[in-house]
Amino acid sequence: MPVLDLQQLNDFLAEHFPQGEQYGALESVGPGTAVMRLAVSAQHLRPGGSVSGPAMMGLADVAVYAALLTRIGPVPLAVTSNLNINFLRKPLAGADLIADARMLKVGRMLGVGEVYLYSGADAARAGTDPVAHATLTYAIPQ
Amino acid sequence: MPVLDLQQLNDFLAEHFPQGEQYGALESVGPGTAVMRLAVSAQHLRPGGSVSGPAMMGLADVAVYAALLTRIGPVPLAVTSNLNINFLRKPLAGADLIADARMLKVGRMLGVGEVYLYSGADAARAGTDPVAHATLTYAIPQ
Amino acid sequence: MPVLDLQQLNDFLAEHFPQGEQYGALESVGPGTAVMRLAVSAQHLRPGGSVSGPAMMGLADVAVYAALLTRIGPVPLAVTSNLNINFLRKPLAGADLIADARMLKVGRMLGVGEVYLYSGADAARAGTDPVAHATLTYAIPQ
Amino acid sequence: MPVLDLQQLNDFLAEHFPQGEQYGALESVGPGTAVMRLAVSAQHLRPGGSVSGPAMMGLADVAVYAALLTRIGPVPLAVTSNLNINFLRKPLAGADLIADARMLKVGRMLGVGEVYLYSGADAARAGTDPVAHATLTYAIPQ
Numbered sequence: 001m002p003v004l005d006l007q008q009l010n011d012f013l014a015e016h017f018p019q020g021e022q023y024g025a026l027e028s029v030g031p032g033t034a035v036m037r038l039a040v041s042a043q044h045l046r047p048g049g050s051v052s053g054p055a056m057m058g059l060a061d062v063a064v065y066a067a068l069l070t071r072i073g074p075v076p077l078a079v080t081s082n083l084n085i086n087f088l089r090k091p092l093a094g095a096d097l098i099a100d101a102r103m104l105k106v107g108r109m110l111g112v113g114e115v116y117l118y119s120g121a122d123a124a125r126a127g128t129d130p131v132a133h134a135t136l137t138y139a140i141p142q
Numbered sequence: 143m144p145v146l147d148l149q150q151l152n153d154f155l156a157e158h159f160p161q162g163e164q165y166g167a168l169e170s171v172g173p174g175t176a177v178m179r180l181a182v183s184a185q186h187l188r189p190g191g192s193v194s195g196p197a198m199m200g201l202a203d204v205a206v207y208a209a210l211l212t213r214i215g216p217v218p219l220a221v222t223s224n225l226n227i228n229f230l231r232k233p234l235a236g237a238d239l240i241a242d243a244r245m246l247k248v249g250r251m252l253g254v255g256e257v258y259l260y261s262g263a264d265a266a267r268a269g270t271d272p273v274a275h276a277t278l279t280y281a282i283p284q
Numbered sequence: 285m286p287v288l289d290l291q292q293l294n295d296f297l298a299e300h301f302p303q304g305e306q307y308g309a310l311e312s313v314g315p316g317t318a319v320m321r322l323a324v325s326a327q328h329l330r331p332g333g334s335v336s337g338p339a340m341m342g343l344a345d346v347a348v349y350a351a352l353l354t355r356i357g358p359v360p361l362a363v364t365s366n367l368n369i370n371f372l373r374k375p376l377a378g379a380d381l382i383a384d385a386r387m388l389k390v391g392r393m394l395g396v397g398e399v400y401l402y403s404g405a406d407a408a409r410a411g412t413d414p415v416a417h418a419t420l421t422y423a424i425p426q
Numbered sequence: 427m428p429v430l431d432l433q434q435l436n437d438f439l440a441e442h443f444p445q446g447e448q449y450g451a452l453e454s455v456g457p458g459t460a461v462m463r464l465a466v467s468a469q470h471l472r473p474g475g476s477v478s479g480p481a482m483m484g485l486a487d488v489a490v491y492a493a494l495l496t497r498i499g500p501v502p503l504a505v506t507s508n509l510n511i512n513f514l515r516k517p518l519a520g521a522d523l524i525a526d527a528r529m530l531k532v533g534r535m536l537g538v539g540e541v542y543l544y545s546g547a548d549a550a551r552a553g554t555d556p557v558a559h560a561t562l563t564y565a566i567p568q
Contacts, residue, residue, distance in 0.1 A: 053222055054200035061195050080195055082508050084226040084368040086396050088389040104417050105372040109535050112370050133388055224366050226510040228538050228561055230531040246559055247514040251393050254512050275530050277512055337506050338484035345479050364479050368510045
């Protein structure tokens with residue numbers, strides 16, 4: 001069972017990311033996992049209708065952060081130390097983004113996770129090709 | 143001499159990044175280099191006054207993209223394929239961010255650049271520690 | 285079905301990586317996937333018995349390269365353009381390394397894949413924590 | 427002044443990297459900086475005479491590690507947690523590799539550095555294009 005449930009995590013993120021709706025909303029969590037959805041709107045788009053890189057990176061960051069918090073609890077001071085993202089395909093115009101995140105390691109000092117981003121509101125993730133993949137490292141305050 | 147001068151690049155970015163002011167403004171360009179400044183405002187901040195990760199990543203991305211365009215000209219379809227960023231220090235509250243970007247390689251298919259982000263309006267970069275460092279790869283359409 | 289079968293891939297790697305046994309041996313391949321095993325020996329170790337970083341990086345590189353070749357065929361000139369690796373846990377002393385690789389994207393110009401490295405000869409991967417995770421990009425010659 | 431001088435660092439590396447000659451030799455150090463040279467030999471080559479990726483990654487890793495040690499002293503347990511490398515150009519056949527490393531941050535828990543790899547024994551680095559660029563993170567034991 002995750003240390004924090006979905007409601008607790010949403011409350012925590014709302015408090016610490018008040019502009020959080022621009023990063024997406026949690027849909028589900030498990031032990032070391034989190035699924036978020038970004039309802040793409042004009043602020044996330046580039047000309048031509050493609051979702052901007054920063055919108056994808058923000059979603060990836062918050063999704064893995066949520067996955068980390070399911071393991072270590074509400075630690076507001078955990079900070080991202082590294083993000084590596086590969087942009088794989090152009091997201092569908094007008095479609096939501098789904099982030100599927102899980103921790104690869106939660107140590108005493110560092111947490112490392114990965115996240116797949118999918119395009120499309122009903123992205124049955126199995127069998128769908130991701131639009132981006134990212135790995136992130138968080139430094140956990142002692 | 144860069145292929146595009148400062149005015150041409152600013153015009154190009156304004157057209158292709160209409161929300162571009164949230165990513166920063168070009169201050170100077172050279173052959174394969176670009177300096178951008180992000181006037182940090184409420185939309186870029188996290189609680190506590192720290193600049194958000196996506197704001198830094200967006201600035202890094204546009205700065206290296208501008209550096210690339212000084213070499214290949216106005217190619218709107220060059221797309222970011224990889225971004226790796228290390229967050230090094232907490233930016234100063236209320237201070238602008240300065241991005242100092244340069245290309246490491248501009249090939250036929252790929253452009254690779256790096257960028258240092260500094261905190262502080264008058265960041266005399268020499269001798270100042272960066273708040274973040276990123277490398278980016280762009281795929282150049284054939 | 286992969287473009288190349290296991291025997292064809294092993295022959296190809298033996299020809300193009302004559303020091304290849306230091307990088308590992310293919311165990312199985314599928315369409316866009318490859319599993320390799322590195323029989324760890326003295327040349328791969330650091331004092332204390334830990335597998336060296338370069339040994340892990342070499343294994344990760346060749347495993348994803350093999351996964352790429354299952355999709356594009358024997359292209360000796362595909363070159364690694366980016367590698368990002370997170371070292372997660374100390375490998376077991378004296379144990380083989382298993383690399384489980386798959387492509388995230390195979391485009392016309394770029395191939396991107398990821399790979400999990402596991403420690404232990406009989407690593408039933410499901411349920412075992414990886415010792416490292418890497419993403420790699422290859423530029424495919426035109 | 428660096429915490430360790432060139433001789434002390436070479437002794438330390440020789441003890442902790444007994445296969446270290448395959449990773450290169452220190453040429454100079456400063457506070458947070460290190461220059462290493464890899465005398466390329468058959469074991470580092472791929473067919474066609476190109477230096478192998480793992481040889482470059484090993485050199486990058488040890489060079490930044492040495493740069494870190496000039497700041498924190500002989501800490502054998504500092505471990506690489508992340509490496510990101512961009513391969514930019516093909517190294518010259520038969521030429522040494524030079525690594526020019528410096529720390530971007532040395533914190534209590536994490537050290538982050540970058541390194542440029544150059545090809546050619548007499549690479550006057552200024553004005554020469556690097557063959558690779560890497561950033562590395564080390565976790566410093568508490």
